[in-house]
Amino acid sequence: MTRIAIVEGDGIGHEVIPVAQKALAVLHPEYEFFPVGVGYGRWEQTGCPCADRDIAELKTADAVLFGAVTTPPMKDYQSVVLRIRKALDLYANLRPVKGEGFDIMIVRENTEGLYSGIEETGPDRATTLRVVTRTGTWRIVRAAIRLAQQRQGKLTIGHKANVLKSDVFFRDICIAEAEKAGVSYSDKFIDALSLDVLQHPQAYDVIVTTNIFGDILSDVASYLIGGLGLVPSANIGDRYALFEPVHGSALDIAGKNIANPIAALRSAAMLLDHLGDTKGAVRLESAIGQVLASGIRTRDLGGSAGTREFGDAVIRALGQRA
Missing domain, CATH: 3.40.718.10 (Isopropylmalate Dehydrogenase)
Structure with missing residues (x-):
């Protein structure tokens, strides 16, 4: 069974990653998704933004879908992103x-x-x-x-x-x-x-x-x-792979349902392509294009759709192409 680690992280990661996960689940209902909680929010709760056991969990996944994490300007705070990249040699x-x-x-x-x-x-x-x-x-x-x-x-x-x-x-x-x-x-x-x-x-x-x-x-x-x-991205190593939107945690707009989920969705498409499902990746990209062509856009693109509403439109487009 293909196992996908879901790391929402901080800020708008909690909004855009669920949209991308939902799209993956539509295309591959057989995938097993499991959460891994890292980031500044985790540090506030436990004093540790990313523990050894979190790294170990990530290493059990076939791929990681990663949101965004906040790195505060604190002398002793270790960047979660840098730690994961080095630990997984991405x-x-x-x-x-x-x-x-x-x-x-x-x-x-x-x-x-x-x-x-x-x-x-x-x-x-x-x-x-x-x-x-x-x-x-x-x-x-x-x-x-x-x-x-x-x-x-x-x-x-x-x-x-x-x-x-x-x-x-x-x-x-x-x-x-x-x-x-x-x-x-x-x-x-x-x-x-x-x-x-x-x-x-x-x-x-x-x-x-x-x-x-x-x-x-x-x-x-x-x-x-x-x-x-x-803009999406892939972090690739010889054994592990992690996919994340290029944007940051954007705390100023977090929780307002206005973040654009396209970068997260496109990161999910890169994940599919990496796992060998080129057709699924193309379907997801086509669904995004179809929604944009219909005039549904988030505020940063001049529209009025929220994060969830745009994601729901992509899911409907995927269903139409099933």
Whole structure:
């Protein structure tokens, strides 16, 4: 039996993830769903945002559907997202941005870089160590190359090698691997790349970059399709996989039934595709498109539908296509 761990997390995660879970259950009533409670809310209740037993539970799942968690600016608070990514070794973060005339896959290194977690805070200085390893770079660029070979065959390497020696290291390894694989590639400074993606999105296929640059670039690119409420992501490792909307916990709108569930629904579609149900993933994406085409939209897209109402419309569309 396929087991899916459901992590709602904090804030609007409690609203958008139930919508996505419901869609998965319509397509696969045989799936077993089980909750795993982590996040800031869990910390407030127990003093621990993510325990060892939670990690162990996640490892029993065939895939994880993850909402969003709040990370408060507290010195001793450990990021739940970073802990899970490292514990499950989810080294590849895939963020698709697809619209009319363009289809971009941003492949972000997911376990090191400025999110290494190696930090010190003193009275006069705070330091975060940016870690770029040969092994980490090898495996992320090889994942990007595999995707490029399955798509249009074009790879763009995003970096800041004109300033950072660690990015020279990253760029050179990426170029060597691309040349070895015979994949067409180009490389661009990340600031210029961010602007050019907005101006000429149709010129890009697969983009590979380091952790924080990929985080920023994918948020920037979300502008092309209507904002963060529409962008899904996959966190992939050799053994485990976790799927989550790109947006955060959005505490300012939590509990108001106004959050856009499309990113969560599209993350569920990526989950289906990862588990081998390509047809189910296409059905879910088509249902979302059908609802949008009918004029039903959440407030961030200029409509008036609530989170639940939009989700119900997607479920009806899925039923019509059964």
